[in-house]
Amino acid sequence: GAVVSQHPSRVICKSGTSVKIECRSLDFQATTMFWYRQFPKQSLMLMATSNEGSKATYEQGVEKDKFLINHASLTLSTLTVTSAHPEDSSFYICSARLAPGDRDRDWQPQHFGDGTRLSIL
Amino acid sequence: GNSVTQMEGPVTLSEEAFLTINCTYTATGYPSLFWYVQYPGEGLQLLLKATKADDKGSNKGFEATYRKETTSFHLEKGSVQVSDSAVYFCALLQAGTALIFGKGTTLSVSS
Numbered sequence: 001g002a003v004v005s006q007h008p009s010r011v012i013c014k015s016g017t018s019v020k021i022e023c024r025s026l027d028f029q030a031t032t033m034f035w036y037r038q039f040p041k042q043s044l045m046l047m048a049t050s051n052e053g054s055k056a057t058y059e060q061g062v063e064k065d066k067f068l069i070n071h072a073s074l075t076l077s078t079l080t081v082t083s084a085h086p087e088d089s090s091f092y093i094c095s096a097r098l099a100p101g102d103r104d105r106d107w108q109p110q111h112f113g114d115g116t117r118l119s120i121l
Numbered sequence: 122g123n124s125v126t127q128m129e130g131p132v133t134l135s136e137e138a139f140l141t142i143n144c145t146y147t148a149t150g151y152p153s154l155f156w157y158v159q160y161p162g163e164g165l166q167l168l169l170k171a172t173k174a175d176d177k178g179s180n181k182g183f184e185a186t187y188r189k190e191t192t193s194f195h196l197e198k199g200s201v202q203v204s205d206s207a208v209y210f211c212a213l214l215q216a217g218t219a220l221i222f223g224k225g226t227t228l229s230v231s232s
Contacts, residue, residue, distance in 0.1 A: 006164075034219045043210065043224040044165075093164060095220075109153065109214045114164035 002028045004096050006113025014121055015086060021079045021116045023094030029074035030096035034110060035067075038091040050077045084120045092116045123148045127211050127223035134201055134230050142196040142226045144185075144211035152213040154178075154187050154194040155220070159208045168196075168209070201230045 036044040056069035095110035169178030174189035
């Protein structure tokens with residue numbers, strides 16, 4: 001099945017550091033990838049939609065200069081948290097979209113990575 | 122805009138109890154509906170789905186029926202196990218957009 005690999009799974013760093021998170025579709029091409037943020041005991045909030053070869057579309061309230069998204073190939077999207085501060089600590093999850101198959105009973109709208117737990121000290 | 126509302130948790134049950142987690146949605150048109158599960162320390166897994174009204178999604182003993190008239194997609198299981206302890210998210214999808222999630226409901230099952 002479609003696999004999305006997200007790396008790193010956990011990162012702890014000092015305030016002011018920039019952190020890059022990678023999201024790869026391992027066995028399929030993903031023209032569209034999504035980045036979500038999950039606060040403790042809360043839902044996943046969509047941060048941005050990333051389309052290969054074009055600028056990401058950010059949701060209202062998400063700082064595009066803070067959360068840089070690059071989707072340079074059909075299998076890789078990256079999220080860079082620039083000059084991270086403790087309030088940026090969170091669980092970040094990426095997902096990739098497959099085209100729906102009429103006869104694919106296992107079709108899923110998005111395949112999720114395992115997430116990255118970011119802790120800023 | 123589109124939204125999903127789930128019952129507040131946590132839900133605490135004894136093993137073999139009946140489970141219901143309510144989910145209602147607001148959407149234009151006819152979205153697809155999903156339940157995802159997140160086990161402690163892990164990512165999201167698709168539990169079940171329904172793509173049109175009156176469809177029933179089922180998996181691992183869990184069921185949910187897409188009710189257009191009540192805009193609901195309640196999750197049920199007849200007999201929960203300790204291993205079902207997790208956070209459950211209801212979600213909807215409109216064509217061409219990203220999944221929209223409810224706030225999640227934490228289920229804790231004790232033996």
